[in-house]
Amino acid sequence: MSENTTENDVAFGFRRVGEVEKQGLVNEVFSKVAERYDQMNDLMSSGLHRLWKDDLVAMVNPPRGTAPFHHLDVAGGTGDVAFRIARAGGPNVRVTIADISPEMVGEGAKRAGAEGLLGRCAFSVGNAEALAFPDKSFDCYTIAFGIRNVTHIDRALAEAYRVLKPGGRFLCLEFSHVDLPLLDKIYDAYSFTVIPAVGKVVTGDGQPYRYLVESIRTFPKQDEFRDMIAAAGFHNATYRNLTGGVVAIHSGWRI
Numbered sequence: 001m002s003e004n005t006t007e008n009d010v011a012f013g014f015r016r017v018g019e020v021e022k023q024g025l026v027n028e029v030f031s032k033v034a035e036r037y038d039q040m041n042d043l044m045s046s047g048l049h050r051l052w053k054d055d056l057v058a059m060v061n062p063p064r065g066t067a068p069f070h071h072l073d074v075a076g077g078t079g080d081v082a083f084r085i086a087r088a089g090g091p092n093v094r095v096t097i098a099d100i101s102p103e104m105v106g107e108g109a110k111r112a113g114a115e116g117l118l119g120r121c122a123f124s125v126g127n128a129e130a131l132a133f134p135d136k137s138f139d140c141y142t143i144a145f146g147i148r149n150v151t152h153i154d155r156a157l158a159e160a161y162r163v164l165k166p167g168g169r170f171l172c173l174e175f176s177h178v179d180l181p182l183l184d185k186i187y188d189a190y191s192f193t194v195i196p197a198v199g200k201v202v203t204g205d206g207q208p209y210r211y212l213v214e215s216i217r218t219f220p221k222q223d224e225f226r227d228m229i230a231a232a233g234f235h236n237a238t239y240r241n242l243t244g245g246v247v248a249i250h251s252g253w254r255i
Helices: 019-045 048-060 080-088 102-114 153-163 181-203 207-218 222-231
Strands: 009-012 015-018 069-074 093-099 121-125 138-144 164-175 235-242 247-253
Touching (some): 019 048, 019 181, 048 080, 048 138, 069 080, 069 153, 080 121, 080 138, 093 102, 138 153, 153 222, 181 207, 222 235, 222 247
Parallel strands (some): 069 093, 069 138, 093 121
Antiparallel strands (some): 009 015, 164 247, 235 247
C-alpha cells in the first residue's frame, strides 16, 4: 500500500478516493448527464443497450395475467428498464425505481408522466447500500449499469437479498470484461477515445464518460462477481455474456 493510500480508499475509476468522497463524485457525474443519459447510451453502445435490456426483461418475465408482481429496479432513475418491465407484464405489475441521484429520478418521473406510466411506476431517491424498503418486499430485483458505481458492492448485494421475497430473483445487467482477443483491443480503443469525445459533444463535458469507462475496467470480472453474488446468499448464481462479454447478465435466487 502506498503512502498516499489509506485502508478506507475506494476506486473512483482509476483514481483512489475516500469512501465518503466517492458517493458525492458519483452523484455529480449523473447530475451532469441525467437529461441525456439514455441518448448517450445509444451513442456509446450503437443502440445495443436496447437489445441488452430486452434480454434482461425477458429474464425477469413479469406475469402477463392478473397476478400481482412487485418489482424493484435499482439505479434505474430514467425509467428505461422499469417502463419495459411494466409494459411487458400484466395490469398488476408494479415497478418501484430507486436511484441515488435526484436528477435522474426527476428525469424518470417526468418521462413516466409523459408516457402514462406513473400509475404503475413509483420513483424514489435511495441508496442501493441502504434501501428504504421492508424485508421480503419484492418478487424481482434488477440493477442495470449501476452496481459498479456503488461504494460497497457487497452491501448492495446484501440489501438486494434482504428485500427479495423467498423465490425472488436478482438480475444485474452490467458492462463486463470482453473475452474475445481481437474485440478487447477494439473495445478499449473505442472506449477511451470515442466515448469521452462523443460525451463532450453531446453533453458539453467528456469527463463523466471517462469515469464511466474507467469504472467498467475496475469492475470485477464475471466469475468474481458471480462468486460475490453467491457469497451474499443467492442460490444458483450464474451469468450470461452478451456481445462477447462487453456486458453480462448475472442472476441469483433467494430461496
